[in-house]
Amino acid sequence: xxxxGIEGRGExxxxxxFLYAVLEGFIPLCEQRGERERxxxxxxxxxxxxxxLESAGWDGAWYRRAYFDDGTPLGTREGAACQIDxxxxxxxxxxxxxxxxxxxxxxDAVEAHLVDATARLIRLLAPPFEDLTPHPGYIQGYVPGVRxxxxxxxxxxxxxxxxxxxxxxxxxxxxxxxxISPITRTKTPEDLQRYQVEPYVLAADIYAExxxxxxxxxxxxxxxAGWMYRVLLEEVIGFGIQEGRWLTLRLxxxxxxxxxxxxxxxxxxxxxxxxxxxxxxxxxxxxxxGQALACSSGCLYIPLSPDGTVHHIExxxxxx
Numbered sequence: 001x002x003x004x005g006i007e008g009r010g011e012x013x014x015x016x017x018f019l020y021a022v023l024e025g026f027i028p029l030c031e032q033r034g035e036r037e038r039x040x041x042x043x044x045x046x047x048x049x050x051x052x053l054e055s056a057g058w059d060g061a062w063y064r065r066a067y068f069d070d071g072t073p074l075g076t077r078e079g080a081a082c083q084i085d086x087x088x089x090x091x092x093x094x095x096x097x098x099x100x101x102x103x104x105x106x107x108d109a110v111e112a113h114l115v116d117a118t119a120r121l122i123r124l125l126a127p128p129f130e131d132l133t134p135h136p137g138y139i140q141g142y143v144p145g146v147r148x149x150x151x152x153x154x155x156x157x158x159x160x161x162x163x164x165x166x167x168x169x170x171x172x173x174x175x176x177x178x179x180i181s182p183i184t185r186t187k188t189p190e191d192l193q194r195y196q197v198e199p200y201v202l203a204a205d206i207y208a209e210x211x212x213x214x215x216x217x218x219x220x221x222x223x224x225a226g227w228m229y230r231v232l233l234e235e236v237i238g239f240g241i242q243e244g245r246w247l248t249l250r251l252x253x254x255x256x257x258x259x260x261x262x263x264x265x266x267x268x269x270x271x272x273x274x275x276x277x278x279x280x281x282x283x284x285x286x287x288x289x290g291q292a293l294a295c296s297s298g299c300l301y302i303p304l305s306p307d308g309t310v311h312h313i314e315x316x317x318x319x320x
Contacts, residue, residue: 001066001074001136001137001139002136002137002138002139003134003135003136003137004066004067004068004069004074004134004136004137005066005067005068005069006069006137007069008069009069009070010066010067010068010069011066011067012065012066013053013057013063013064013065013066013067013075013088014063014065014066014085014087014088014091016049016052016053016057016097017053017063017088017091017092017094017095017097017098018091018095019049020046020049020050020053020095020096020097021091021094021095021096021097023042023045023046023049024046024095024096026042027039027042027043027046030042049097050097053092053097053098054097054098054099054102057088058102059073059075059076059077060077061077061105061109062075062084062088062089062105062106062109062110063075063088063089063092063098063102063106064076064088065082065085065087065088065125068134069134070134072134074136075088075125080127080132081127081128081129081130081132081136082125082126082127082128082129082132082136083113083126083127084109084110084113084114084125084126085124085125086110086114086122086123086124086125086153086156086157086159086160087124087156087159088106089106089107089109089110089160089163090107090110090156090159090160090162090163091159091163092106093106093107093163093166093167094159094162094163094166103163103167104167107160107163107164107167107169110122110160113126114126114160115176116208119208119213119214120179120185120214121151121152121157121179121206121208121213121214122152122156122157122160122161122176122179122180123150123151123152123208124148124150124151124152124153124156124157125148125149125150126150127144127150128144128145128149128150128209129144129149129150130144143209144209145207145208145209145212145213146205146207146208146209146212146217147205147217148205150208150209151205151206151207151208151209151217152205152206152208153204153205154180154202154203154204154205154206154222154224154228155204155222155223155224155227157176157180157224158177158180158224158227158228158231159227160176161173161176161177161180161231161235161236162227162231162235164176165231165235165236166235170236170252170253170254170255171254171255171256173231173235173236173254174236174254174256174257175256177228177231177232177236180202180228181202181228182195182197182198182199182200182201182202182203182216183199183200185199185206185214185216186199191214194213194214194215195214195215195216196215196216197215197216197217197219198219201219201220201225202219202222202224202225202228203216203217203218203219203222204217204218204219204221204222204224205217205218233262236253236254237250237253237260237262238250238251238252238253238299239262239264239275241304242301244304245303245304246301246302246303246304247264247273247300247301247302247303247304248299248300248301248302249275249286249299249300249302249313249315250298250299250300251284251286251295251298251299251300251315251317252298252317253277253317258278258279259276259277259278259279260276260277261274261275261276261277262274262275262277263275266304266306268306269304269305269306269307269308270308271304271305271306271307271308271309271310271311272309272310272311273302273310273311273312273313274310274311274312274313275313275314275315276312276313276314276315277314277315277316277317278314278315278316278317279316279317279318279319280316280317280319281316281318281319282318282319283316283318284315284316284317284318285315285316286300286313286314286315286316287312287313287314287316288302288311288312288313289311289312290312300313
């Protein structure tokens with residue numbers, strides 16, 4: 001969208017959410033360094049930014065995408081193109097800036113307008129750009145439904161999945177993640193003929209308009225593969241490393257999964273953690289090397305050991 005704000009007066013709503021998230025990380029850093037004035041200034045700006053996002057950014061059922069230099073909004077229900085954009089909705093949730101009500105409304109809007117169950121796609125925006133004035137930039141040079149212009153842009157699709165997992169919709173997040181996987185997109189010869197790219201590499205984009213619905217775009221050349229791994233591991237499964245000292249693990253996982261296995265090897269000590277999660281019995285419990293573990297708010301905090309041996313973590317969740 002290279003012409004939105006080209007004169008320096010336009011605004012990006014989704015980058016506002018991104019800046020909100022960035023400031024959340026920088027404010028504690030400033031405080032740790034003793035830069036109190038800077039931290040206070042960032043806090044004040046962050047509060048003003050949140051108010052602007054919730055007022056000028058909200059369109060009534062979802063968040064707008066941007067404003068052109070002349071004040072024309074993009075990402076509004078009355079627009080001829082890009083009435084809704086996945087980036088703004090996902091980052092409204094991921095940044096933590098959106099109110100709980102607006103966060104859920106925004107993701108409901110993504111489900112209603114951007115998730116295509118027939119084609120198993122999560123479109124970046126809809127409807128695509130075509131002869132829009134003001135001109136949004138080189139995105140309009142793509143054929144409608146191809147790449148960023150209304151196709152599935154996998155980077156953004158994974159942020160949608162991450163946002164769904166973040167608000168607790170683990171089953172839906174896991175389902176949409178299987179849509180994105182090249183393995184499930186190429187189950188049959190007909191699927192592979194439609195996809196037309198390597199069945200073992202994540203595609204950066206997938207076309208969303210006839211006659212090329214389901215055709216993959218760029219492969220190998222995408223950072224979304226790393227995001228798919230992170231979303232699966234950190235958001236859907238709930239695995240993480242905190243402060244380099246703790247292994248964290250959520251006690252819940254998608255109900256459609258009867259079990260999962262995960263092995264983590266600490267890069268410095270070589271200590272290995274073999275995690276097995278299964279649905280069994282009538283109550284939730286967690287064991288470390290056979291000993292019961294206490295959990296806090298549905299999450300385990302296990303101190304990382306430097307002993308270089310193998311440890312076994314077992315999670316059990318009720319069948320019902």
